[in-house]
Amino acid sequence: MTKRSDPIIRVGQSIIQHGPHNNRIYLLRLDPDDGDHVLAWIEETLEKERYTKVFAKVPATSAPAFLKNGFTVEAEIPGFYPDDTACFFLGKYTDPARQKYNGLGVSETLEISWQRAGTGHPPLQKGCTIREASVSDAKSLAEIYASVFPTYPFPIDDPDYLSDLIVSGDVRFFLLLDGDEIVAASSAELDPSSKTVEMTDFATLPSARGAGAAGALLAHMEEAVRKDGFHLAYTICRGEEPPVNILFARGGYHYAGTLPNNTQIGGGFESMNVWYKPLNPGFS
Numbered sequence: 001m002t003k004r005s006d007p008i009i010r011v012g013q014s015i016i017q018h019g020p021h022n023n024r025i026y027l028l029r030l031d032p033d034d035g036d037h038v039l040a041w042i043e044e045t046l047e048k049e050r051y052t053k054v055f056a057k058v059p060a061t062s063a064p065a066f067l068k069n070g071f072t073v074e075a076e077i078p079g080f081y082p083d084d085t086a087c088f089f090l091g092k093y094t095d096p097a098r099q100k101y102n103g104l105g106v107s108e109t110l111e112i113s114w115q116r117a118g119t120g121h122p123p124l125q126k127g128c129t130i131r132e133a134s135v136s137d138a139k140s141l142a143e144i145y146a147s148v149f150p151t152y153p154f155p156i157d158d159p160d161y162l163s164d165l166i167v168s169g170d171v172r173f174f175l176l177l178d179g180d181e182i183v184a185a186s187s188a189e190l191d192p193s194s195k196t197v198e199m200t201d202f203a204t205l206p207s208a209r210g211a212g213a214a215g216a217l218l219a220h221m222e223e224a225v226r227k228d229g230f231h232l233a234y235t236i237c238r239g240e241e242p243p244v245n246i247l248f249a250r251g252g253y254h255y256a257g258t259l260p261n262n263t264q265i266g267g268g269f270e271s272m273n274v275w276y277k278p279l280n281p282g283f284s
Helices: 035-049 060-067 103-114 135-148 159-168 213-227 242-250
Strands: 008-011 014-019 024-029 053-059 072-077 087-093 128-132 171-178 181-191 196-204 232-238 254-265 268-278
Touching (some): 053 060, 072 268, 103 254, 232 254
Parallel strands (some): 024 053
Antiparallel strands (some): 014 024, 053 087, 171 181, 181 196
């Protein structure tokens, strides 16, 4: 894996990733009191760094100020926050070319995925088990990610980075073992403030593909975080990759929108699809 990623910083109490690797600013979490300050910082940073995209994940109640500043809604998850407020995934572009994407490729992927919607996943294969990763697994986990992903938006091939995440409790990694061998992994990135979780970092070794490892991991993670009171799961996945979109469609996830040319993967920008799933009965 190419050891490149963009740094994550705090602006006020909000969390932002920005840098040349993805050539973007990514507002991961907006503090309710930071709206004007964050918008001013974004404009100043765009002027200085000449990034071609800003990607912002904000409550619907905070969106009007962003929309007045040239952002558009690219995806929406209803009832994302505890007060039932929706989450808007917003985009702003300084280069019109970055806003143009292969809509046909994304549409074809979605059509294939919807044909499998709600069909569920096969049970865990005999001889396989799933457990949560600990700090002692960080080296093995990093090796799996390094072998599967040539590049990645975050340094998940770095054992120290993974160890820090595991210790923080902000991200829970899960491992699928065939006997004693780790053959697949995934993570649940927790946001205690909204009680939501991003299902991400799925990786399966070539020798174990086609056996339902990702589906088994997804179902296991959902149950694990549901027990801890998290009410909604979502993902941001590659828009033109049928397998990962089918994974979430089969698991009962709903399509929320597409983020054009959002993430640098393998040396080029890829559009990403957003899927979500309520984890509690009665949630709408």
